[in-house]
Amino acid sequence: xxxxxxxxxxxxxxxxxxxxxxxxxxxxxxxxxxxxxxxxxxxxxxxxxxxxxxxxxxxxxxxxxxxxxxxxxxxxxxxxxxxxxxxxxxxxxxxxxxxxxxxxxxxxxxxxxxxxxxxxxxxxxxxxxxxxxxxxxxxxxxxxxx
Numbered sequence: 001x002x003x004x005x006x007x008x009x010x011x012x013x014x015x016x017x018x019x020x021x022x023x024x025x026x027x028x029x030x031x032x033x034x035x036x037x038x039x040x041x042x043x044x045x046x047x048x049x050x051x052x053x054x055x056x057x058x059x060x061x062x063x064x065x066x067x068x069x070x071x072x073x074x075x076x077x078x079x080x081x082x083x084x085x086x087x088x089x090x091x092x093x094x095x096x097x098x099x100x101x102x103x104x105x106x107x108x109x110x111x112x113x114x115x116x117x118x119x120x121x122x123x124x125x126x127x128x129x130x131x132x133x134x135x136x137x138x139x140x141x142x143x144x145x146x
Contacts, residue, residue, distance in 0.1 A: 006035060007038070007040070009031075009035065010032065010040050010041045010044075013035070013044070014028070014032070014040065016028040016031075017029070017032070017044050017047075017048055022053065022054040022057060025048060025054070025057045026054075026056055026057045026060040027060075028044070028048065029045065029048040029049070029057055029060055029061025030060050030061065030064045032064075033045065033061065033064035033065045033067070033073065034064075034068075036065060036072045036073055036076060037072050042072075045061060045076050046079055048061040049061045049076065049080035049084075049088070049092070050083060050088055051088075058084075058088050058091045058092065059091040059092075059095050062077050062080070062091070062092045062095035062096075063098055065077050066096065066100070066110075067099055069106060070113070071113050071117070074110060074113050074114060074129070075120065075122075075125050075129075077092060077095075077128070078114065078117055078127075078128030078129040078131075079122065079124040079125045079128055080092065081128035081132060082124040082125070082128035082131070083124060093135050096132070096135050096136060096139065097139055100136060100139055101139050101142065102141055102142050102143060103141055103142075104141040104143065104144040104145065106141075107136055107139055110132075110136055111133055111136050111137065114130075114133045114136065115129075118130050
């Protein structure tokens with residue numbers, strides 16, 4: 001896909017993220033997660049994780065970012081977690097459990113990524129990554145390596 005097409009998709013999803021309809025915002029968060037490496041998408045994703053009106057948007061967006069299973073997704077979730085209120089934090093924790101509660105190898109990889117993020121220049125990412133490590137270490141995955 002061309003850069004122009006990717007930027008157009010991000011622009012359309014960013015517009016959807018401004019909707020008053022919770023389903024539109026959740027869909028925007030889910031879709032934008034695929035473009036999280038693009039700065040314009042990144043700028044919209046954190047406010048969606050911290051949606052002030054409905055935690056459905058929080059959990060859908062956080063889960064989509066975590067399912068990327070990469071430093072980009074985890075860094076956005078970490079930054080958001082550092083600023084989340086108690087209710088948002090609980091739903092981000094639910095997304096962590098849903099994504100990393102099956103395979104121990106995937107949970108362990110996320111802990112390694114978050115450990116790297118504790119040295120990020122952004123204090124929000126450092127703080128959130130430290131908290132995410134604590135939450136990830138509390139998860140007891142269903143499947144472990146043989």
